[in-house]
Amino acid sequence: MTTTALRPVEALDVPRPPAGQLLRGAVQDTMTLTRRELRIWFRNPVFLFFTLVQPVIFTLLFRYVFGGAIPVKVPGGYVNYLMPGIVAQTAAFASFGTAISLARQLQKGVIDRFRAMPIARSAVLNGRLVADTIRVAFTVLMILAVGYAVGFRFQNGFLPAVVMVLVGIVFGVTICTVSAFVGLAIKDEESVGSFGLVWLFPLVFVSSVFVQPSSMPGWLQAFAKNQPVSIVVNEMRSLALGGPLVLHAWQSALWLAGIVAVFVPLAVRAYRRAS
Amino acid sequence: MTGSTGTAPWDGPAIYVEGVHKSFGDVEALGGIDFVVERGKVLGMLGPNGAGKTTAVKILTTLLSPDRGRALVEGRDVVRSPAAVRELIGLAGQSTAIQEELTGRENLDIMGRLYHLDPGTRDRRAAELLERFELVEAADRPTKGYSGGMQRRLDLALSLVARPSVLFLDEPTTGLDPRSRLGMWDVIRELVAAGTTLLLTTQYLEEADALADEIVVIDRGKVIAAGTASDLKNRIGGDVVEFVVVERDRLGEAVEAVRPLTDSEPGVEPGAAQVSLRVGDGGSEALVETVRRLDAIGVHTEGLGVRRPSLDDVFLSLTGHGAEEPEDGPTPRGRRRRPAAAEERS
């Protein structure tokens, strides 16, 4: 072996940059990565399909094909019952992009490369979160416009309507935190593509999104009435059409806060570990 | 890029690695490695799949922390001052930083933003790198449509946006066709000429030979040899000229004709009428001379060529096992040829 003896070398002492500089850097990096995520989303036909085309298909399908057969007792008929549910569904399905994009960037090594650069550690996930918020807001407003075109009308005044939109967005972003964890934990684009949304289907379909749970068999009702998607959708419906606000509001808030409290730390941990 | 950390300039080695260990569960990926890379030099880290090359690169680029030992990049400890290390380094290779929906220019622009370059500098740097890596025409197309070679070049360009003083390239040519590989070598040579310190990992001896000042050979997480490329090649006997004699009955005559070209005994396989000559460093000259001498006595050959020692040869002579041989005994010399070695035949 020709290894020559090492001449020992002492490390330099490196002072930490001031906190203000770090914070400014973190904000700037988050903005850069937000722009990046949004641009990727706009260029990717699969993401666009999931967030823009699919919700329109659902709206038309339920409004014109199934809607006539679904009896509901709300002012303005089924389209008014449907749209708050569709908004929630759209917001939730938009989280697909979160899971896929994270898994893909992890798998290809993009995230590793970011981590080897002098950028704020928090910026990758924070940039995601901001981009997801903008993305969800965009899709929610888009689908509401489609809703208006097919006859939906808010029944409860302007302010509650605005609050409903905000609740929809917060709900979507909350689901994105779960998806972020799913994407980071699975780490494989193809598997996420096939299974990344599976957990969401029962929550969205066995719920009050499309039909009144009272029409379901008793054993299913118990789940459908009490799971978070139904609770949030009930709140949104009350805001849009009038109804028992307060009870739904605190239940919704509790559920959403609980999901965030569980999945944000899980996602952050999965992000730290994934390499 | 110079660090914004205000530390005194460093005059020690660019990379310093001492007793670094890293295990993943039961798998010991690095079992205590030591090496030093002086500033402006190129270290080739040569080893088969699973040797621990990527693990070493990940430790030096702050992506993994070592279980034991120390690693410094320009004097900054990768564990204690990772942020300072990140200011100095560039990384490219097996992983990719390219986002396929974005164009080449957009990918470069994002890197510039992440390094907090101002808009003017960003644009100039992107234009410069696109030009240098021959990506100007494709600059505004989504990178999804880029060829493998173009993607590697862009990826390398991405790692250079901030002018790193120490660059890590993890198997930068694995999976490239021979032409793209040679193109990549040229690009890497230019970088090195401009003074960048480079740590390059590779499975190809020719690549380390072509690019590196020093080579460390690693196997199962240990450095098993270190030195210059010619040190290593001399230890394993250098280039080999091989040919098959068409007129089998004249095999002996042919061997006598070429015997002066080698210091050692020519290898002869009478069954296949194959002759091999160890010719040290002078492969091409020896090849020409072989042709001349055999021609002079009117012997015809088949499959005449010069073979560079492959990673297999290096491993065989250093460890007694082939490059991809897990444990057991020696593999017949040159039984398995690595693709790059095969391409070298002419």
Ligand SMILES: Nc1ncnc2c1ncn2[C@@H]1O[C@H](COP(=O)(O)OP(=O)(O)O)[C@@H](O)[C@H]1O
């Ligand atoms: N994250 C990991 N978890 C478990 N084992 C790993 C991990 N990364 C690498 N290894 C193992 O460590 C060894 C060295 O791997 P690596 O550094 O990737 O080798 P190389 O880059 O030389 O092919 C291999 O046996 C590999 O399976």
Ligand SMILES: [Mg+2]
């Ligand atoms: Mg590797």
